Amino acid sequence: MIRDATDADWPAIWPFMRRIVAAGETFSWDRDITEERARAAWMHRPPGRTVVAVDGSGRIVGTAETHPNHGGPAAHVANAGFMVDPDRGGRGIGRRLAEHVLREARADGYRAMQFNAVVETNTGAVALWRSLGFDVLATVPEAFDHPRHGPVGLHIMHRRL
Amino acid sequence: MIRDATDADWPAIWPFMRRIVAAGETFSWDRDITEERARAAWMHRPPGRTVVAVDGSGRIVGTAETHPNHGGPAAHVANAGFMVDPDRGGRGIGRRLAEHVLREARADGYRAMQFNAVVETNTGAVALWRSLGFDVLATVPEAFDHPRHGPVGLHIMHRRL
Numbered sequence: 146m147i148r149d150a151t152d153a154d155w156p157a158i159w160p161f162m163r164r165i166v167a168a169g170e171t172f173s174w175d176r177d178i179t180e181e182r183a184r185a186a187w188m189h190r191p192p193g194r195t196v197v198a199v200d201g202s203g204r205i206v207g208t209a210e211t212h213p214n215h216g217g218p219a220a221h222v223a224n225a226g227f228m229v230d231p232d233r234g235g236r237g238i239g240r241r242l243a244e245h246v247l248r249e250a251r252a253d254g255y256r257a258m259q260f261n262a263v264v265e266t267n268t269g270a271v272a273l274w275r276s277l278g279f280d281v282l283a284t285v286p287e288a289f290d291h292p293r294h295g296p297v298g299l300h301i302m303h304r305r306l
Numbered sequence: 307m308i309r310d311a312t313d314a315d316w317p318a319i320w321p322f323m324r325r326i327v328a329a330g331e332t333f334s335w336d337r338d339i340t341e342e343r344a345r346a347a348w349m350h351r352p353p354g355r356t357v358v359a360v361d362g363s364g365r366i367v368g369t370a371e372t373h374p375n376h377g378g379p380a381a382h383v384a385n386a387g388f389m390v391d392p393d394r395g396g397r398g399i400g401r402r403l404a405e406h407v408l409r410e411a412r413a414d415g416y417r418a419m420q421f422n423a424v425v426e427t428n429t430g431a432v433a434l435w436r437s438l439g440f441d442v443l444a445t446v447p448e449a450f451d452h453p454r455h456g457p458v459g460l461h462i463m464h465r466r467l
């Protein structure tokens with residue numbers, strides 16, 4: 146089930162978020178980001194949105210956030226971020242979060258969605274976004290220092306809504 | 307002359323910044339952004355930098371800011387923003403600001419600079435960035451609602467340092 150996140154969900158989000166960010170393989174955040182900054186970056190007020198994916202036992206297994214990618218005359222293009230508990234990967238949680246976020250973004254009146262920094266070695270994510278209609282508009286060369294692969298590109302991905 | 311901005315410079319920056327943002331033709335900010343938010347977005351602490359261009363009489367005629375475009379493993383790519391007092395346009399102030407910012411970004415260890423949202427109808431800016439070695443990596447279609455031209459593209463521009 147996907148539902149809007151509340152403040153009470155944060156303590157269940159932060160442990161897997163911290164692991165994902167500390168790994169430094171998929172997110173362009175400081176690897177030792179503080180909990181306070183992570184929370185401010187993820188838990189949005191309108192027009193941003195934050196949702197959680199909850200499994201059958203009520204455990205939070207993933208989260209997503211949406212907000213305008215730029216402001217003012219460009220605020221009709223959404224940006225979004227997704228995190229799935231690494232212990233729960235490969236079960237379609239990311240896809241269900243994405244389908245929910247795309248539906249909601251369309252309902253909110255966004256005309257397109259853009260990802261600014263999809264690590265090109267994150268092939269699972271790239272394949273998921275392609276299967277959901279996103280194209281790679283460009284790849285910023287060597288824009289991400291991967292801890293195992295070295296400098297790799299960041300895809301800018303986009304789809305109309 | 308280009309020099310680091312100080313808090314005391316803000317009152318001279320805000321009047322022309324407000325005009326540029328309110329016009330809604332070149333900046334992806336809320337057109338009615340508050341002074342407080344604009345100041346927070348522009349006047350950086352390290353690792354960000356903010357500079358001003360000062361004319362012979364000591365008047366501030368332009369400003370620029372630089373900061374990491376993303377965090378953590380992607381923090382070696384800079385982003386920058388530029389504003390020149392519209393009453394002082396066409397005198398090479400933007401070019402001098404850009405040359406300064408590029409030099410400083412290189413000295414700070416950035417390996418590339420990326421602009422995320424250059425309005426394609428802002429042909430003066432596009433030509434300036436091209437002349438300084440930037441390429442258009444991609445154009446996000448109809449990503450900017452121009453008050454006179456309608457939906458226009460946003461160029462993502464990039465150069466190595």
